[in-house]
Amino acid sequence: MSIHDERKAKLTQVLSGAGLDCVVLFGNAWQNDYLRYSTDFAIVEGDGFAVFHRDGAAQLFLESSAEAQRAKVECPTVEVTFAPDLVEAIAGHVKRLGNRAIGQAPLAVMPMGLAALAAGSKLEDATALFDRCMFIKTPAEIDAVRRATKIAEDGYEIFRDASRPGRTEYQVIAEVEAYFRDRGCPENFQIMGSGGVEMMGMHPPSDRKLKAGDLVTTELTPCIDGYYSQICRTLVIGEPTKAQQSAYAVFVEAMEAGKKMLKPGVTAADVAHAENDVFRAHGLGEYTTAKYTRVRGHGMGLFVDGVPAILEDVETVLEENVTVIVHPNTYHPEVGYVVVGDSMVVTKGGSEMLGSFTSELQTVGA
Template sequence: MSALLREERAGRLRTAMERAGMDLLVVTGNAWRSDYLRFVLDITPMEGQAVAFFSGAGVRLLVDTPAEAERLAAEQPGLHVEWTHELLPRARRELDAADPTRTGLAPAPSTPSLLAGSAVGSSMLRTTAMLDGLMVRKSAAEADAVERAVELADAGYEVFRAAARVGRQEFELVGELEAWLRAQGCPENFMIMGSGGKEVRTMRPPGERRLAPGDLVTTELTPCVDGYYAQICRTLVLGPPTREQLDAYAVFVEALEAGIAAVRPGATHGDVARAQNDVFRRHGLGEYVTSKYTRVRGHGMGLYVDGPHVLEDVDLVLEPDMTLVVHPNTYHPVAGYIVLGDTVRVTDTGCRVLTRTPRALRGPAAGPA
């Protein structure tokens, strides 16, 4: 990531802290959940826990292994990094010494309990909300980074299509794609998939199942470029699609188009979800937009999954340069689980669809036998 983008984010963070009456911000993270640390310091832990202290006096990072301290100091020479075997007790002592009325701690979902139990722990919900607001309301430069990730997602899906051949095991598809992504310099990719027919009700990590003629093969592909993620959701069919598959898929295309049409400044996540769900209801499929069969109708895209999900009861208001994926992914009683989703960027008057991959129910790309 560029130093200019890093400094831009730091400036927005300082402004938000000043408005919140906050002198010190303490942010925790690990290899599993690092998006808040990436926003604050542009660092991603590879092992163990990390705790960042961000204030007007400077920025410090505590980690719990010397290897992590060495790696992160090399990545950012200007960052003050220390390691200690007693990371959490030391961080707790620093929190106990801080003014709880002028200190914020985040993120609420994953901060270790020893730190959450401090007096500063009462600030976690509002501090996390402050950071969520900064992360979901992107600068133009951040939205540009998401656009670059979309380009890789489109290209990566074509690699996935070429790998999807009858007789291959699911993990072989994902292994081939991951090798290609790493060769493009992509260090991270979140991905789940599914294969089969009417019996398939969701997506999951790849297994040993061999692809069979007539299968629907689904994937949710989410590569990371310059720290920012973008997502594409698509379904392909192994062989000529049946009339039932085509009819079912047409409902998903209609729902996706309705959801994208609802994306504009002033609209809410709830509006986008409702537009998609109403299409299923009109086709007599309202049962399949409930939590029994589906999770969400999309979500923000950025340093991770930004902010609240796209659901009918979510009132997050869309603003220009917000980026999100719209995806009416759910089970269809005739065809099985189908996914279809595009990443979009909110504009001054509506939105721009960033994903370029066709929405048609296609078969595998031409590839070696």
């Protein structure tokens, strides 16, 4: 059974259980996971809606004619409509569905035009149902994340070798992107940073030129069959200083503590505490706060930055077959922003690292 067929089977079961006849899903290249889960279409341009029915039938409404043409070829079992007036088209469709039990997701980004035009149609919030489906991965989904992890690690080697003095950040990322496309990987989430103590975080690649002594950080997140996996690593251009080496060692210790904590039944907060306790033990507790860092890891799958956020106040319970990255990335006052992170799957008895890349501080010649 293909990943898409697995997902369809799961969804039909979930809709039946919830008493829903169909669900209306919104998406675009940023928030693509709901469309992808229900139709297997990877939208690139414009916005789109999917309607997934309890019998497994699916329809796509796309505002871009180029995307509609592509969807017809790439998703032959889905009924595709080019809808330049997208919201009007989906609202009309919803009205024609009449008094059926209809869900909608994701509620947070559902366009207000739909609510206005489909007034009178009761659209029940189905976001939690979908999020639950996407949270627990099937074996085929875990395999896709594992394959994405492999290409992430290969991509990191390209990134490391491209990080040479005199090159701009965007030129370094261009090498990684070219490599991914050549490997048949169409999408990647990647931010980076370069410099020293002035570097407070990561961002899209700039035109800053790398230089000897720089710490160069990246989180690199290719997508295979729609599933993302991430690797975070730090490298030094030239010989690492003692400060860089000892700072980095704290991050590896924190990552390992988080990974060790990861098992069914623990919460995201437990994992975050395990990571942050290492920083606190080294007198760096201040740098685990929102002033210096966003999250200590997060879920991964069809959405690159999925639930749960690994934070000390997130009580989501982790279960078997959940995929996450554990990354205690933050600022270190002596060397700047440092990252290290591994992608993991929660297993019956604990957790398993999806890749095998060394956690050692990377170096390239100056």
